[in-house]
Amino acid sequence: MPELPEVETIRTSLSPAVVGRSIVDVDVRESRLRRPLSAQFPDSLIGRVVTAARRRAKYLLFDLNDGMTWITHFGMSGRLVYHSNTSVQPGTHDHVIVGLDGGGRLVFNDPRRFGLMTVEDEAASQLFRQLGPEPLDESCFTADHLAKLRAKTVRTVKDVLMDQRVVGGLGNIYVNELLFLAGIRPTRRLKRMTRDDCERVVSSARSVLADAIEHKGSSISDFLDGIGRRGAYQGRLRVYDRQGKPCSRCGAAIKSVVVGQRSSFYCPRCQR
DNA sequence: GTAAACCTGGCA
DNA sequence: TGCCAGGTTTAC
Numbered sequence: 589m590p591e592l593p594e595v596e597t598i599r600t601s602l603s604p605a606v607v608g609r610s611i612v613d614v615d616v617r618e619s620r621l622r623r624p625l626s627a628q629f630p631d632s633l634i635g636r637v638v639t640a641a642r643r644r645a646k647y648l649l650f651d652l653n654d655g656m657t658w659i660t661h662f663g664m665s666g667r668l669v670y671h672s673n674t675s676v677q678p679g680t681h682d683h684v685i686v687g688l689d690g691g692g693r694l695v696f697n698d699p700r701r702f703g704l705m706t707v708e709d710e711a712a713s714q715l716f717r718q719l720g721p722e723p724l725d726e727s728c729f730t731a732d733h734l735a736k737l738r739a740k741t742v743r744t745v746k747d748v749l750m751d752q753r754v755v756g757g758l759g760n761i762y763v764n765e766l767l768f769l770a771g772i773r774p775t776r777r778l779k780r781m782t783r784d785d786c787e788r789v790v791s792s793a794r795s796v797l798a799d800a801i802e803h804k805g806s807s808i809s810d811f812l813d814g815i816g817r818r819g820a821y822q823g824r825l826r827v828y829d830r831q832g833k834p835c836s837r838c839g840a841a842i843k844s845v846v847v848g849q850r851s852s853f854y855c856p857r858c859q860r
Numbered sequence: 861g862t863a864a865a866c867c868t869g870g871c872a
Numbered sequence: 873t874g875c876c877a878g879g880t881t882t883a884c
Contacts, residue, residue, distance in 0.1 A: 589878040
């Protein structure tokens with residue numbers, strides 16, 4: 589589910605309820621996530637104070653006052669929602685429940701269990717070793733960065749942008765959307781891109797992501813932010829899941845094609 | 861490189 | 873009943 593804009597929305601919505609609070613209780617109801625939760629996981633959280641809420645690519649990071657970082661990845665179906673009412677009973681797929689001082693709890697719910705939760709030293713963590721730059725960081729994710737890859741790969745531009753080692757935080761929805769804005773088909777080989785194409789991809793990524801963050805992410809079927817609200821960007825999608833519907837710019841029917849095992853959508857007239 | 865794997869739920 | 877889904881890793 590959550591790509592960069594959704595994780596950023598979860599971060600900003602949870603931050604006021606969580607930062608400055610201490611963790612008094614951790615209830616692991618299901619430890620079999622993408623990687624099994626370690627037996628020490630509760631002990632590495634209990635007694636710590638959350639000092640900041642940050643995001644890196646699609647990871648949500650809570651800094652703890654002992655220098656460690658509480659890391660969450662949401663996979664396809666993960667949610668982290670704050671409940672001030674502690675009397676509600678845990679529901680299905682509520683895998684981890686973290687109690688905060690003064691009442692209130694954070695509930696990690698993930699039906700498909702592709703998510704991940706761990707407490708690690710961020711600097712030493714393998715999770716971020718190969719992660720590419722933040723797409724909103726103008727000094728790192730540049731047209732140059734993309735242009736330099738052109739000679740090294742036969743992959744399509746969509747494959748490359750989905751690769752978290754190239755740029756961190758883009759997923760299937762927003763790569764489809766930014767390629768529409770850039771006027772480039774998802775099937776285009778990176779090596780067939782001009783320098784100008786690379787510029788347009790980079791600037792389109794920024795404007796699509798910024799717009800999606802402004803609208804609190806996309807709730808296609810089930811995305812909720814940290815306090816249970818839906819996003820609004822799903823109503824602004826130009827191509828994602830719109831096959832057969834008219835292009836908002838030219839009226840041509842949006843096409844669908846599989847690229848790198850993932851459904852891809854484009855306007856055959858606006859994107860070349 | 862490409863395909864399959866990990867899971868559950870929703871929909872045709 | 874079969875196929876698809878905001879992701880990532882692992883195996884041919």
